[in-house]
Amino acid sequence: MDSIIVRGNGPLSGEIPIAGAKNAALTLMPATLLTDEPLTLTNVPRLSDIKTTNELLSSLGTEVAVLQGGQIIVLDTHKITNHTAHYDIVRKMRASILVLGPMLARDGEAxxxxxGGCAIGARPVDLHLKGLEALGAEIELKEGYVHAKAPTGLKGAVIELEFASVGATENLLMAATLAKGTTVIKNAAREPEIVDLADCLRKMGAQISGDGSTDITIEGVEKLHGATHPVVTDRIELGTYMLAPVIAGGEVELLGGRINLLAAFCEKLDACGISVxxxxxxxxxxxxxxxIKGVDVVTEPFPGFPTDLQAQMMAMLCTADGTSVLEETIFENRFMHAPELIRMGASIEVSGGTATVTGVEKLKGAPVMATDLRASVSLILAGLAAEGETIVSRVYHLDRGYERLEDKLSACGANIERVSE
Known part of the structure; x- marks a missing residue:
């Protein structure tokens, strides 16, 4: 099992290219199941979750061609040859549930x-299932599997989500493209990844309006066709690397970054006294x-402060001047990085969904353990400014969401290396 060793090495300087968004790519890839023509995705991040999705789609009948070292993927699902997404693949990654809507819409069965694939809370799929039932699907849960049928096809409906779930919005958006009639998704998620999916589906012939707002309208069509689409910039990777020169000192340019992807996050950085x-x-x-100055943070659905940047923000605030309060409102059990930061000398008190961070002058390197994807990168960021050596173990989480992290940070002067145990 690999570990990453980080040694505090002074200010960073240089540029970091930001990859395509993992969460967008994992949503776009199942869209191949909606058409019998090829879907070509460019600017694809090279991550283990992408390989897992390729494996899942291949098991359903998709022909997968990986080009340019993984940055281009051509998906051709001329025919869905298997309508069962098995546990041995799906358990690795929650985004696998996104094959449900497209298969049901195209072939009437899934x-x-x-x-599985996540340690940060239950994240139930009931909103996906309720929405699909509103579209006319017959759904039964048996032995850990969702059995869904729509023998006469899906039919348009007005669906009001109880919570602005990103995954449910994506699944229902894809399913509704081939449903008969008009579908309106109310209280829809507004994330850039949703807009990116809608852009891709429109290129495939879908009739969609309102994406990026709380109400998305889809006019069902009989058939979708192939398309070529670039994956949107990864705003979570962008935000992560934006914090690196703040924690370590220095100045870094993030290639492909845009403030509108992270407006709420950038507002907090400005309040801390950081130049963007x-x-x-x-x-x-x-x-x-x-x-930097301490600041209070509340995680919220987009366009609020992203929950996927909460751990990294906490790492930065560990050495801020003053006290910061971070409130996690999206997922339970998402402060697992706090005990590891405390091992490095941080002063953090956790009570339920709130963490109070009192800034210290300096962190100290220590052996720490990654518990999930964002926790792992928060510990690496903390190690950039810590005295001595930080050894982050169980970094297999990291490879699910960050491509070539050591190379990107090393190019800016960080002292970081991956070692195999």
């Missing part, structure tokens, strides 16, 4: 294992003189 400027190629982030 059997999908209830997903737009350039012709992306964003430039620089640490200012002296310690």
């Amino acid at each position: 059997v999908v294992s209830l997903p 400027t737009e350039t012709k190629r992306g964003l430039k982030v620089a640490s200012r003189n002296g310690r």
Whole structure:
């Protein structure tokens, strides 16, 4: 099992190219199941979750061609040859549930294992299932699998989500493209990844309006066709690397970054006293003189502060001047990085969904353990500024969401290496 060793090495300087969004790519890939023509995705991140999705789609009959080292993927599902997404693949990754809507819409049947792949809370799929039932699907849960049928096809409906779930919005959006009539998804999620999916589906011939707002309208069509689509910039990778020069010192340009992807996050950085400027190629982030200021953070659905940047933000605030309060409102059990940061000398008190961070002058390197994807990268960020050596174990989580992290940070002067135990 691999570990990553980080040694505090002073300020960073240089540029970091930001990859395509993992969460967008994992949503776009199942869209191949909606058409018998090829779907070509460019700017695809090279991550283990992408390989898992390729494996899942291949098991359903998709022909997968990986080009340019993985940055281009051509998916051709001329025929769905198997309508069962088995547990041994689905258990690795929650996004696997997104094959349910497209298979049901195109062929009227799907059997999908209830997903796994996450340690940060229950994240139930009931909103997906209720929405599909509103579209006319017959759904039964048996032995850990969702058995869904729509013998006469799906029919348009007005669906009001109890919560602005990203996954449910994506699944229902794809399913509704081939439903008969008009579908309106109310209280829809507004994330950039949803808009990216809608853009791709429109290229495939779907009739969609309102994406990016709380109400999305889909006019069902009989058939979708192939398309070529670039995956949107990964706003979570962008935000993560924006914090690196703040924690370690220095100045870094993030290629492909845009403030509108992370407006609420950038507002918090400004409140901390951090300089973020737009350039012709992306964003430039620089640490200012002296310690940053503490700031309070509440995670919220987009366009609020992203839950997927909460752990990284906490790492930065560990050495801020003053006290910061972070409130996690999206997922339970998402402060598992706090005990590991405390091992590095941080002062953090956790009570339920709230963490209070009192800034210290300096963190100290220590052996720490990654518990999930975002926790793992928060510990690496903390190690950039810590005295001595930080050894982060169980970094297999990291490879699910960050491509070539060591290379990108090393190119800016970080002292970081991966070792195999």
